[in-house]
Amino acid sequence: MRYKATVVYDGTNYNGWQIQPNGETIQNQIQQALYNLTQQNIHITGAGRTDKGVHAVEQVFHFDCDKVFLNFERAINSQLPDDIYVSSCLRVPDSFHARYDAKWKFYSYMVNTAAYNPLQRNYAYQLCEPLDVEKMRTASKVFVGEHDFTSFNATKLFEISDQVRTIYSIDITENNGIISFDIIGNGFLRHMVRMIVGTLIEVGKGKLSIEEIEDMLVQEDKETVHYNAPACGLYLIKIGYDED
Amino acid sequence: MRYKATVVYDGTNYNGWQIQPNGETIQNQIQQALYNLTQQNIHITGAGRTDKGVHAVEQVFHFDCDKVFLNFERAINSQLPDDIYVSSCLRVPDSFHARYDAKWKFYSYMVNTAAYNPLQRNYAYQLCEPLDVEKMRTASKVFVGEHDFTSFNATKLFEISDQVRTIYSIDITENNGIISFDIIGNGFLRHMVRMIVGTLIEVGKGKLSIEEIEDMLVQEDKETVHYNAPACGLYLIKIGYDED
Numbered sequence: 001m002r003y004k005a006t007v008v009y010d011g012t013n014y015n016g017w018q019i020q021p022n023g024e025t026i027q028n029q030i031q032q033a034l035y036n037l038t039q040q041n042i043h044i045t046g047a048g049r050t051d052k053g054v055h056a057v058e059q060v061f062h063f064d065c066d067k068v069f070l071n072f073e074r075a076i077n078s079q080l081p082d083d084i085y086v087s088s089c090l091r092v093p094d095s096f097h098a099r100y101d102a103k104w105k106f107y108s109y110m111v112n113t114a115a116y117n118p119l120q121r122n123y124a125y126q127l128c129e130p131l132d133v134e135k136m137r138t139a140s141k142v143f144v145g146e147h148d149f150t151s152f153n154a155t156k157l158f159e160i161s162d163q164v165r166t167i168y169s170i171d172i173t174e175n176n177g178i179i180s181f182d183i184i185g186n187g188f189l190r191h192m193v194r195m196i197v198g199t200l201i202e203v204g205k206g207k208l209s210i211e212e213i214e215d216m217l218v219q220e221d222k223e224t225v226h227y228n229a230p231a232c233g234l235y236l237i238k239i240g241y242d243e244d
Numbered sequence: 245m246r247y248k249a250t251v252v253y254d255g256t257n258y259n260g261w262q263i264q265p266n267g268e269t270i271q272n273q274i275q276q277a278l279y280n281l282t283q284q285n286i287h288i289t290g291a292g293r294t295d296k297g298v299h300a301v302e303q304v305f306h307f308d309c310d311k312v313f314l315n316f317e318r319a320i321n322s323q324l325p326d327d328i329y330v331s332s333c334l335r336v337p338d339s340f341h342a343r344y345d346a347k348w349k350f351y352s353y354m355v356n357t358a359a360y361n362p363l364q365r366n367y368a369y370q371l372c373e374p375l376d377v378e379k380m381r382t383a384s385k386v387f388v389g390e391h392d393f394t395s396f397n398a399t400k401l402f403e404i405s406d407q408v409r410t411i412y413s414i415d416i417t418e419n420n421g422i423i424s425f426d427i428i429g430n431g432f433l434r435h436m437v438r439m440i441v442g443t444l445i446e447v448g449k450g451k452l453s454i455e456e457i458e459d460m461l462v463q464e465d466k467e468t469v470h471y472n473a474p475a476c477g478l479y480l481i482k483i484g485y486d487e488d
Contacts, residue, residue, distance in 0.1 A: 008361060008362055008363065009362055009363075010362045010363045010365070055363060057363075077360075082362060082365050083362045083365065084362060085359075085360050085361070085362045087359055115329075115331055116321075116329050117252060117329070118252055118253055118254045118326060118327045118328060118329045119252065119253075119254045119299060119301075119367065121254070121326050121327065123363065
């Protein structure tokens with residue numbers, strides 16, 4: 001039987017989603033919790049990886065298990081640390097795949113432009129200087145649409161064959177000095193959201209022009225972009241599937 | 245020369261404001277940072293203590309020092325951990341006293357009534373059940389005004405002679421499942437805000453009536469109230485002085 005689960009997590013204390021040789025990961029914590037419940041080694045497949053320090057409001061994973069759970073959420077959450085919380089778990093057709101079936105992904109990135117706030121230090125990039133939101137909004141349109149994002153990508157080239165992705169929308173809003181970048185696309189390369197936001201921040205500071213970021217994008221060259229906004233500001237908000 | 249400073253902190257990793265025999269405290273961190281800057285043992289006096297796990301958006305303290313600082317905030321923040329941030333420091337008359345001169349204190353308490361959120365686990369009480377806000381608003385009026393708050397007080401009686409305090413206002417608002425209790429008064433006894441909020445939460449659950457909390461207040465008996473909302477939801481927002 002296949003299950004689809006959604007999970008919220010605070011990424012601060014983890015070395016990202018995916019199991020690594022070093023450091024605790026979210027995938028490992030969930031697989032350990034599943035082992036505690038079932039005494040079986042169950043592999044979970046996430047919709048996507050999140051890096052060290054990145055948070056998720058709704059990450060999705062699937063797994064196979066021959067057990068029927070009465071209240072799976074309560075059972076697994078009792079085995080998880082308090083910074084990881086499984087918010088739903090449903091039986092799905094065996095054909096469901098968390099990664100391949102994902103139609104869109106929605107990420108948010110938070111930047112604090114006001115005074116340094118220790119209460120947000122793990123939850124928003126503490127830039128603490130003003131940004132020109134209007135300029136960033138105009139510049140963000142460069143990224144919307146289908147593009148080869150090789151320049152905005154930290155993956156080693158031999159690992160993936162196709163760097164073309166479609167960004168459906170980038171919305172930039174400000175509230176009490178916190179600027180939030182809401183980015184929806186059909187998929188994202190490694191560090192792509194953080195590199196786009198990092199580049200837009202340079203535009204917001206007046207240090208890069210729209211023409212310069214257009215140039216960066218068309219270069220399709222991994223060595224072009226060196227801006228990478230810190231992980232702590234990034235949230236995986238939602239992953240869209242056909243059935244939603 | 246006397247200085248008045250304001251400080252923001254995330255109380256999660258501290259054993260409260262005041263120096264204790266065990267555990268790291270905010271006062272100790274600041275005094276250590278002052279020592280690093282001046283090579284002098286400088287005692288700081290806070291406007292009030294906050295307990296273990298309680299946060300501050302604007303705690304106030306004063307201290308005496310014969311040094312003139314060019315950019316004190318930058319200097320001291322370079323010596324502080326990233327969960328404590330001195331947001332201002334001004335020279336004040338030698339007569340200024342952070343505690344005695346405080347005219348009012350403003351605390352907020354945050355309760356999450358929606359699903360458990362690991363991202364807020366240290367920043368809002370994760371109650372995760374609905375509360376009747378209207379009932380709590382009505383009940384909160386019991387506390388407003390001048391009262392003997394002996395029943396809503398965790399201080400040992402021999403430590404203070406006077407349990408009479410005035411609450412100027414209690415405002416209860418809801419936003420996306422987070423209920424916030426904003427309480428302003430001329431002063432608060434130990435655990436008083438958390439005991440008031442804990443009691444109002446019982447009203448919001450339908451487990452206590454307004455008459456029952458009126459009874460608790462007039463009892464003026466430390467053994468009366470056993471509700472104490474968790475520290476992580478409490479924020480010292482601002483302390484008012486005549487010059488503000």
